[in-house]
Amino acid sequence: TMQEAHEAFRTAVYDAQMGIQTFYDDLVGHAQNMAVYLDEFTIRETFLDGIPAEMCHTLIRNDNLLLEVNTVTEFLAYAICYEQSARTATHYDQHSSHCTTGQRQPVK
Numbered sequence: 001t002m003q004e005a006h007e008a009f010r011t012a013v014y015d016a017q018m019g020i021q022t023f024y025d026d027l028v029g030h031a032q033n034m035a036v037y038l039d040e041f042t043i044r045e046t047f048l049d050g051i052p053a054e055m056c057h058t059l060i061r062n063d064n065l066l067l068e069v070n071t072v073t074e075f076l077a078y079a080i081c082y083e084q085s086a087r088t089a090t091h092y093d094q095h096s097s098h099c100t101t102g103q104r105q106p107v108k
């Protein structure tokens with residue numbers, strides 16, 4: 001029902017395993033099932049409230065995105081880059097000795 005769509009939209013949560021794109025798609029899907037499609041600001045605000053604080057702070061502080069100016073799809077694009085960078089850094093940390101020690105290791 002439309003009430004269930006509203007509740008699902010309101011309670012949607014970001015899951016790092018599923019990724020930011022899935023979270024966004026879920027929000028938009030729930031919004032489309034409502035009697036009145038939500039405005040851009042509400043979707044954007046819910047999106048930002050639902051992502052991890054560190055990601056949100058990076059998008060605002062480092063990427064200079066503004067809730068009042070940028071669209072939810074712009075936030076999404078930067079959040080996808082954030083996720084990809086975080087995955088790359090994690091992979092590199094797990095497989096590289098000079099990232100963990102801070103020094104280059106001699107080649108043997």
